[in-house]
Amino acid sequence: xxxxxxxxxxxxxxxxxxxxxxxxxxxxxxxxxxxxxxxxxxxxxxxxxxxxxxxxxxxxxxxxxxxxxxxxxxxxxxxxxxxxxxxxxxxxxxxxxxxxxxxxxxxxxxxxxxxxxxxxxxxxxxxxxxxxxxxxxxxxxxxxxxxxxxxxxxxxxxxxxxxxxxxxxxxxxxxxxxxxxxxxxxxx
Amino acid sequence: xxxxxxxxxxxxxxxxxxxxxxxxxxxxxxxxxxxxxxxxxxxxxxxxxxxxxxxxxxxxxxxxxxxxxxxxxxxxxxxxxxxxxxxxxxxxxxxxxxxxxxxxxxxxxxxxxxxxxxxxxxxxxxxxxxxxxxxxxxxxxxxxxxxxxxxxxxxxxxxxxxxxxxxxxxxxxxxxxxxxxxxxxxxxxxxxxxxxxxxxxxxxxxxxxxxxxxxxxxxxxxxxxxxxxxxxxxxxxxxxxxxxxxxxxxxxxxxxxxxxxxxxxxxxxxxxxxxxxxxxxxxxxxxxxxxxxxxxxxxxxxxxxxxxxxxxxxxxxxxxxxxxxxxxxxxxxxxxxxxxxxxxxxxxxxxxxxxxxxxxxxxxxxxxxxxxxxxxxxxxxxxxxxxxxxxxxxxxxxxxxxxxxxxxxxxxxxxxxxxxxxxxxxxxxxxxxxxxxxxxxxxxxxxxxxxxxxxxxxxxxxxxxxxxxxxxxxxxxxxxxxxxxxxxxx
Numbered sequence: 001x002x003x004x005x006x007x008x009x010x011x012x013x014x015x016x017x018x019x020x021x022x023x024x025x026x027x028x029x030x031x032x033x034x035x036x037x038x039x040x041x042x043x044x045x046x047x048x049x050x051x052x053x054x055x056x057x058x059x060x061x062x063x064x065x066x067x068x069x070x071x072x073x074x075x076x077x078x079x080x081x082x083x084x085x086x087x088x089x090x091x092x093x094x095x096x097x098x099x100x101x102x103x104x105x106x107x108x109x110x111x112x113x114x115x116x117x118x119x120x121x122x123x124x125x126x127x128x129x130x131x132x133x134x135x136x137x138x139x140x141x142x143x144x145x146x147x148x149x150x151x152x153x154x155x156x157x158x159x160x161x162x163x164x165x166x167x168x169x170x171x172x173x174x175x176x177x178x179x180x181x182x183x184x185x186x187x188x
Numbered sequence: 189x190x191x192x193x194x195x196x197x198x199x200x201x202x203x204x205x206x207x208x209x210x211x212x213x214x215x216x217x218x219x220x221x222x223x224x225x226x227x228x229x230x231x232x233x234x235x236x237x238x239x240x241x242x243x244x245x246x247x248x249x250x251x252x253x254x255x256x257x258x259x260x261x262x263x264x265x266x267x268x269x270x271x272x273x274x275x276x277x278x279x280x281x282x283x284x285x286x287x288x289x290x291x292x293x294x295x296x297x298x299x300x301x302x303x304x305x306x307x308x309x310x311x312x313x314x315x316x317x318x319x320x321x322x323x324x325x326x327x328x329x330x331x332x333x334x335x336x337x338x339x340x341x342x343x344x345x346x347x348x349x350x351x352x353x354x355x356x357x358x359x360x361x362x363x364x365x366x367x368x369x370x371x372x373x374x375x376x377x378x379x380x381x382x383x384x385x386x387x388x389x390x391x392x393x394x395x396x397x398x399x400x401x402x403x404x405x406x407x408x409x410x411x412x413x414x415x416x417x418x419x420x421x422x423x424x425x426x427x428x429x430x431x432x433x434x435x436x437x438x439x440x441x442x443x444x445x446x447x448x449x450x451x452x453x454x455x456x457x458x459x460x461x462x463x464x465x466x467x468x469x470x471x472x473x474x475x476x477x478x479x480x481x482x483x484x485x486x487x488x489x490x491x492x493x494x495x496x497x498x499x500x501x502x503x504x505x506x507x508x509x510x511x512x513x514x515x516x517x518x519x520x521x522x523x524x525x526x527x528x529x530x531x532x533x534x535x536x537x538x539x540x541x542x543x544x545x546x547x548x549x550x551x552x553x554x555x556x557x558x559x560x561x562x563x564x565x566x567x568x569x570x571x572x573x574x575x576x577x578x579x580x581x582x583x584x585x586x587x588x589x590x591x592x593x594x595x596x597x598x599x600x601x602x603x604x605x606x607x608x609x610x611x612x613x614x615x616x617x618x619x620x621x622x623x624x625x626x627x628x629x630x631x632x633x634x635x636x637x638x639x640x641x642x643x644x645x646x647x648x649x650x651x652x653x654x655x656x657x658x659x660x661x662x663x664x665x666x667x668x669x670x671x672x673x674x675x676x677x678x
Contacts, residue, residue, distance in 0.1 A: 025223045032230040036336050039237045051674045078348045081678040090311040095379045095672035129343035148469045183673030
């Protein structure tokens with residue numbers, strides 16, 4: 001009887017340890033995935049902002065739209081450049097690649113739990129949309145247009161404990177902020 | 189027997205405990221290993237991301253090296269391209285490969301740039317814009333393996349293998365060359381624009397402070413571009429946003445009082461007050477060299493007149509040719525009667541002709557008095573005294589600011605002079621008077637550009653910078669600037 005009681009206590013302890021360990025593992029992995037997705041999102045956004053000609057932040061600060069020069073001779077069906085960089089031309093004091101009136105339009109926005117990057121090639125009207133971050137639930141972005149500098153932040157809701165899920169304070173602690181100086185003279 | 193039985197029982201219990209301990213440890217170790225494996229991958233990705241960012245910094249450093257060489261080539265063409273291949277002053281394209289100091293601590297320990305500069309791009313004026321292509325490479329720290337880089341998916345769920353953000357090279361570079369260490373490379377392309385030698389590149393530049401109020405505003409037009417002007421004249425409907433204002437001292441001394449600036453507002457450090465209505469960018473990293481204006485050296489100065497002071501009849505000065513302009517040295521110009529103006533006339537109507545006037549005293553227009561610059565006449569004035577304009581002032585009938593330049597001579601004792609405008613008449617011309625304190629209370633329109641000691645603009649005047657003034661004096665004379673920036677993301 002005593003042995004059974006001790007055994008039951010030990011098993012309960014082991015079970016609790018295992019469950020806790022599993023939840024810790026899952027939480028850690030989720031956090032790590034969230035951080036990695038944040039990094040990737042920030043890197044994508046900064047890359048496109050660097051070369052932007054125009055920048056538009058939606059009134060809700062949730063959508064960022066930039067236009068970039070159409071610098072390649074060809075793209076594949078998924079919108080990836082496959083050709084070579086076209087030679088630039090000078091018009092007035094502006095440098096143009098391809099048809100200046102038909103740049104690439106790139107839009108970052110959230111759809112459900114996914115951060116999407118939609119690219120429209122002005123010359124062909126080909127639209128391609130990629131999922132930049134999909135492994136993190138409740139990812140959020142925010143953009144602020146400061147004329148020559150655009151700031152943006154990405155947060156996600158960690159799930160280290162059940163209480164964290166959707167917890168705004170826990171989300172705040174995950175905020176990563178990027179700040180990119182638009183290299184080109186803006187045309188908007 | 190009982191002893192043997194006890195021993196057997198003890199062995200069973202010991203074995204069960206050991207087995208449980210081993211199983212527990214194995215599960216714990218497996219769980220820990222799984223976490224460490226995942227975390228290590230993410231950690232690797234973090235380093236990859238950092239190196240990917242650093243490779244862009246290296247590419248930009250390579251571009252900086254090229255820009256430095258281009259700017260140095262203006263003053264020291266024989267040595268500017270030292271370290272480049274070829275290193276002479278005129279043969280393009282040129283290439284440069286350099287290793288940059290790496291940071292200490294974690295991360296990569298080698299970064300290098302490969303830069304090419306060619307001169308194959310020219311503008312409509314035949315000026316060369318240099319095309320700089322810089323490739324920055326940073327070695328990747330850690331193991332020769334991908335971190336957590338899932339295949340990017342299209343919105344429809346299909347895989348997009350070519351859209352990897354960070355294109356890392358572990359064994360071979362893009363040319364097929366075998367790598368000693370894994371690396372990441374980013375490439376940028378920059379167009380270097382030759383800057384104008386003109387000093388009139390902004391609507392208003394002051395050595396000291398600027399103060400705007402009362403509805404004063406700046407914008408721009410281009411008298412040589414019909415899409416930005418109408419018949420060469422300012423047209424508000426075609427307003428441009430290059431009416432820049434700049435102070436060469438701390439912005440703390442300047443106050444725009446919410447005046448509209450359709451352009452950038454810049455200062456040399458500090459913070460300009462009340463820039464809410466600046467339509468461009470507010471910078472505080474502006475710095476320029478504003479040279480003092482010296483007295484002119486004129487030859488063949490006409491013996492008469494020696495002064496123009498409230499003349500009893502209209503006074504006409506006739507211009508000469510570009511090679512032999514008409515030169516005058518006057519003690520003062522003072523016109524107050526519209527019936528007796530000062531007229532600057534071409535030898536024949538509309539003929540391109542030139543007049544230089546050196547005024548050792550003051551220039552004053554008041555009442556209905558005015559100075560009329562007839563079509564075709566290019567006028568340059570040097571003035572040593574104060575300038576006071578309260579009448580209908582200056583009538584530049586060419587309609588272009590490039591035809592009229594007024595230089596305020598900087599006093600040798602570093603004192604300052606006054607430039608006071610209170611009338612509502614328009615002014616078309618450029619003023620280079622860096623020792624003159626400008627005060628405007630009128631409401632006219634100023635087409636051209638101003639360089640002053642300081643500026644207090646309290647009237648509802650519009651200052652319309654003529655962008656064509658930036659083209660005066662040819663290109664490249666003041667160096668190069670980055671006109672466009674793209675990244676090769678393929």
